[in-house]
Amino acid sequence: MTEGALSGVRVLDVTLHQAGPSCTQLLAWFGADVIKIEEPTKGDEARWNHRDREDLDSLYYLVLNANKRGLSLNLRHEKGKEIFVSLLKKADVLVENFGPGALERLGFPWPVLHEINPRLIYASIKGFGSWGPYSPYKSLEVVAQATGGAMAVCGPAEGPPTINAAFIGDSGSGVHAALGIVAALQQRHKTGLGQHVDVSMQDAVCNLMRMSFRDHQKFGRPPMRGERAGTGYMGYGLFRCAPGGPNDYIDIQCPPPMLPSLFEAIGRPDLTEELKRVGPREMGKQVDRVNGIIAEWAMQRDKHEAMRLLCEAGVSAGAVMDTGDLVHDKHLLEREMIVPLSYPGRGDFFTLGNPIKLSASRVPISAPPTLGQHTAEVLAELLGISESEVESLRKEGVV
Numbered sequence: 001m002t003e004g005a006l007s008g009v010r011v012l013d014v015t016l017h018q019a020g021p022s023c024t025q026l027l028a029w030f031g032a033d034v035i036k037i038e039e040p041t042k043g044d045e046a047r048w049n050h051r052d053r054e055d056l057d058s059l060y061y062l063v064l065n066a067n068k069r070g071l072s073l074n075l076r077h078e079k080g081k082e083i084f085v086s087l088l089k090k091a092d093v094l095v096e097n098f099g100p101g102a103l104e105r106l107g108f109p110w111p112v113l114h115e116i117n118p119r120l121i122y123a124s125i126k127g128f129g130s131w132g133p134y135s136p137y138k139s140l141e142v143v144a145q146a147t148g149g150a151m152a153v154c155g156p157a158e159g160p161p162t163i164n165a166a167f168i169g170d171s172g173s174g175v176h177a178a179l180g181i182v183a184a185l186q187q188r189h190k191t192g193l194g195q196h197v198d199v200s201m202q203d204a205v206c207n208l209m210r211m212s213f214r215d216h217q218k219f220g221r222p223p224m225r226g227e228r229a230g231t232g233y234m235g236y237g238l239f240r241c242a243p244g245g246p247n248d249y250i251d252i253q254c255p256p257p258m259l260p261s262l263f264e265a266i267g268r269p270d271l272t273e274e275l276k277r278v279g280p281r282e283m284g285k286q287v288d289r290v291n292g293i294i295a296e297w298a299m300q301r302d303k304h305e306a307m308r309l310l311c312e313a314g315v316s317a318g319a320v321m322d323t324g325d326l327v328h329d330k331h332l333l334e335r336e337m338i339v340p341l342s343y344p345g346r347g348d349f350f351t352l353g354n355p356i357k358l359s360a361s362r363v364p365i366s367a368p369p370t371l372g373q374h375t376a377e378v379l380a381e382l383l384g385i386s387e388s389e390v391e392s393l394r395k396e397g398v399v
Helices: 019-029 076-090 110-116 143-150 171-193 200-208 210-219 256-265 269-278 282-297 302-314 329-335 374-382 387-395
Strands: 010-013 033-038 069-072 093-096 119-127 195-198 236-240 250-253 317-319 338-343 347-352
Touching: 010 019, 019 033, 019 119, 019 171, 033 076, 069 374, 076 110, 076 282, 076 374, 093 171, 110 119, 110 256, 119 171, 143 171, 143 200, 171 195, 171 200, 195 200, 200 210, 200 282, 250 302, 256 269, 256 302, 269 282, 302 317, 374 387
Parallel strands: 010 033, 010 093, 033 069, 093 119, 119 195
Antiparallel strands: 236 250, 250 317, 338 347
């Protein structure tokens, strides 16, 4: 087994919910020693928020916290703060996504953190960042989608804006924060100093919406709901497949050079001859007829067969896969994107693997920690605190 790319990097993770944990989980997947610090009695709200069973940590928590070590620590207790300061001195990275001003109220603004450990990289994920007119405002996933431009273009033209189920506000912010941390680590090699990595959920969504900004400038107005790239062209769009269920569709994105391959795949080489004879512009006037032929072909096979036939012919096409398809998808299974794990009390469950594959660094996916699972281990390893001292701290409500 190769060593993780971030092996030797120690991350203190005081994040909650999704935006922060998605960031630190990525770092852990690259081999960083991520120590998840949680309040001793309840822990990360994700443990009990959206529970499917009252007696177990939620699946919401489990899919966001693999490969971490768990430390319980009361940051409101003076002894807890003292331990936190000691840990900061031995850390490379601190990540948090508390509400605006929360870490400052605990006594740890960025200048104090930098004074405690000048090499520390401090990453904060906020709804609107740490400066700017909106910075005091709180935000959650859907607010980030609304204020970042995503919601305005999602949904049918005649209806209200809708959300994007991909959670681009939370997990999208986490990916951006992880990249910022890696960049800051690289810069620290040159300067010897840490810095503040500031991530705004609104900024992150805006960055993912750059094609809408392109279209705004291209057409001189904001793009509207219901407008879809490629609609109105031959070989573009969603085509229904057998047996006709709600997700039985194939999406085809076929630029003009691919049209002969598409026509060959659906058994209509005569359309290629027509295309050669009349030219793309003239044939483009027959888009409804041509797309009707494609639609008739698609309805005669299921979406997976349609995808295979088109892709093998060199056409850009993909079945509309729901999670029921994805958890059994042979391609994702081979690439270890669907990973089976076991967790105390729950038994077997599956989670997602690292979407970024490094040829010289592969870290196996391990189960998330139970609340405070590695408290004694971490305090002994990093601070030399004995097991009996840890027990005393537990009785005082410190850990």
